[in-house]
Amino acid sequence: MTMQKQQLRARMKALRAACEDRRARDNGIFENLFSQPFMNAETFFVYVSFGSEADTRRIIEELFKRGKTVFLPRVAGQRMQCVRYVGQALEKGAFGIMEPQGDAEEIVPDVCLTPLLAADRRCARLGYGGGYYDRFFMDKQLCKVGLAYSFQIVNEVPAEPTDVFLDAVATEREVLYRR
Numbered sequence: 001m002t003m004q005k006q007q008l009r010a011r012m013k014a015l016r017a018a019c020e021d022r023r024a025r026d027n028g029i030f031e032n033l034f035s036q037p038f039m040n041a042e043t044f045f046v047y048v049s050f051g052s053e054a055d056t057r058r059i060i061e062e063l064f065k066r067g068k069t070v071f072l073p074r075v076a077g078q079r080m081q082c083v084r085y086v087g088q089a090l091e092k093g094a095f096g097i098m099e100p101q102g103d104a105e106e107i108v109p110d111v112c113l114t115p116l117l118a119a120d121r122r123c124a125r126l127g128y129g130g131g132y133y134d135r136f137f138m139d140k141q142l143c144k145v146g147l148a149y150s151f152q153i154v155n156e157v158p159a160e161p162t163d164v165f166l167d168a169v170a171t172e173r174e175v176l177y178r179r
Contacts, residue, residue, distance in 0.1 A: 004158045008126055012117040015151055016052040025149050026055040028172025033113075034062065036175055038143045038168070041110030043069045045082055045142075048090065048098045053115050054147040060085070071109055073136075074099040080136045082107050111143045112136070114166065119146050123166040123178035124157040137164040145170060 019025070033039060044063055049056040063070050064087075071082040075094035081104035093099030114133055118126040125146050127133055137144060146169040153171060169176045 005126060005129065008154070008158070009117050009129065012126070012152055013052075016117075016149065019052065019149060019151075022052070022055070022149075025172040026058070029054050029147055029149075029170050030058055030062070032172065032175050033059065033145075033147070033170045036168070036170070038111055038145065041068075041143065043071065043107065043109040043111070045071045045073065045109040045112040046085075047113060047115045048072055049115070050095075050097045054149060056113065056147070059113065069109075071105070071107065072100045073132075074104065075132065076104070078132075078135065080132050082109065108140045108142055111145060114144060114146045116146045116148055116152065116166075116169075118152050118154050118157055119148055119166065119169045119176070120154055120157045121176055122156075123169055123176060124159045124163065125166050125169075126157045131162065134162055134164045143167050150174075 046056050046060055060070055070085045072085045073080040074083050083100040083102050083104055085100050088101050090098035090100055116125045116127055144166045146166045148169055148171050150171040150173045165178055167178050
């Protein structure tokens with residue numbers, strides 16, 4: 001299973017890196033995402049896009065415009081913390097990903113927008129292999145939404161018992177819901 005996951009991760013990273021119409025795809029994700037009822041929630045935990053990931057900057061700006069409360073992740077050891085984002089400076093953190101400055105809060109956000117390398121129609125998610133989001137999701141009642149380009153939707157993501165399925169995946173073409 002681990003070999004399957006490693007091969008799929010490598011393939012998806014290469015496909016994403018080669019994607020040339022990213023801006024148009026990001027716009028499609030934005031439109032599809034904000035057409036969903038779960039976006040009426042009040043608190044959002046949103047990843048800061050990195051490298052070739054689906055862009056979250058415009059999403060965060062729109063959440064602010066709509067008066068929503070936004071938290072960004074910060075890695076502390078093997079866990080992710082929620083840090084309220086109000087526009088403060090970001091600094092490079094674990095893995096070179098930009099993270100917010102400020103105090104972490106013990107909060108369960110309504111919606112978590114999640115990065116991924118691949119997902120399937122069951123809403124199984126293939127992440128980067130660190131387990132940070134799976135650990136973050138444990139014992140929390142929140143809406144888990146992956147952001148992906150349509151080519152990241154595969155027939156089947158190899159899932160292990162520790163893998164937490166998403167509730168939905170938004171792409172530029174559609175929004176998939178877990179059955």
